Amino acid sequence: MSDTVKGHILVIDDEDVIRSLLETILTAEGYTVTTTATKTKALQLMYEVHVDLMLLDKNLPDGSGLEVARENANREDGAEVIIITGYADTDSAIEAVEYGVHRYLQKPFDIDHLLIEVKGALEMRWLRRNLIDRTDALEVAVAQLRSSEKRFRELAEMLPGI
Numbered sequence: 001m002s003d004t005v006k007g008h009i010l011v012i013d014d015e016d017v018i019r020s021l022l023e024t025i026l027t028a029e030g031y032t033v034t035t036t037a038t039k040t041k042a043l044q045l046m047y048e049v050h051v052d053l054m055l056l057d058k059n060l061p062d063g064s065g066l067e068v069a070r071e072n073a074n075r076e077d078g079a080e081v082i083i084i085t086g087y088a089d090t091d092s093a094i095e096a097v098e099y100g101v102h103r104y105l106q107k108p109f110d111i112d113h114l115l116i117e118v119k120g121a122l123e124m125r126w127l128r129r130n131l132i133d134r135t136d137a138l139e140v141a142v143a144q145l146r147s148s149e150k151r152f153r154e155l156a157e158m159l160p161g162i
Contacts, residue, residue, distance in 0.1 A: 006030040007052035007122045010079070012042040012068065014061050018084075018107075022055060025111060026118070039063040043071055051079040053121050055114075058085035058092060066092060069099040080121040084109060 009031050011022045019035040026033045034049060036042050039060045045051070046068070054072065056065040065083060072078040083096050086107040093104050102121040105114065 006032070007125070008032040008034070008050055009118070010042065010045055010049070010051045010054045011035040012039075012054060012060065012065060013037065013057040013084070014059070015057075018057070025115070029115065029118075031118075037061065039065065039068055042068045046072060046075070046079075052125050053080045053082065053118060055082050055084055055118075058083055058096075059087055066095055066099065069096060069101055073099040080125045082114075082117055082121055084114075 006029070009026055011019055011026070011033060012035075013019050013022070014037045016037075019037065023033045023035050034045060034051070036045060037060070039062045042054070042056070042060075042065075054068070056068055058065045060068075065085075069081050069083065072081060078100075081096075081099070081101045082103045082105060083092075083101050084105050084107060085092075088104065088106045096104050102124060103117050105117065
């Protein structure tokens with residue numbers, strides 16, 4: 001991933017202090033940051049704004065952050081997700097893994113560690129996106145090759161003695 005392309009991060013946390021802190025730190029690191037405090041607004045923003053990464057609190061005032069992770073997992077171009085929670089438990093961690101969550105971090109978290117995880121998640125997104133793009137291009141090339149091969153066989157059948 002290019003250092004000039006940092007990515008868009010959606011911070012979803014019901015604590016004003018956490019949202020403000022993360023917005024300040026991530027913006028200083030060169031990321032574009034959008035914040036919200038609710039599951040409802042997060043679900044809305046997922047479809048209105050291109051998001052590369054979500055920093056998602058598990059417990060939100062209007063529902064579980066895991067519901068946001070599940071909805072994200074069902075999207076073709078879903079964002080990477082890092083769950084940040086003060087209420088970690090094994091069942092929700094397993095559920096998070098099922099939704100493709102990149103990391104599951106417990107509050108309080110170390111800012112330096114979080115920044116490493118953010119960078120890793122965004123690199124993973126770039127690699128996945130790049131793999132999808134290259135796979136799509138390969139599928140187009142294979143289809144063109146098959147079409148050319150079919151046309152070659154048709155032409156060969158028309159020529160006597162080959």
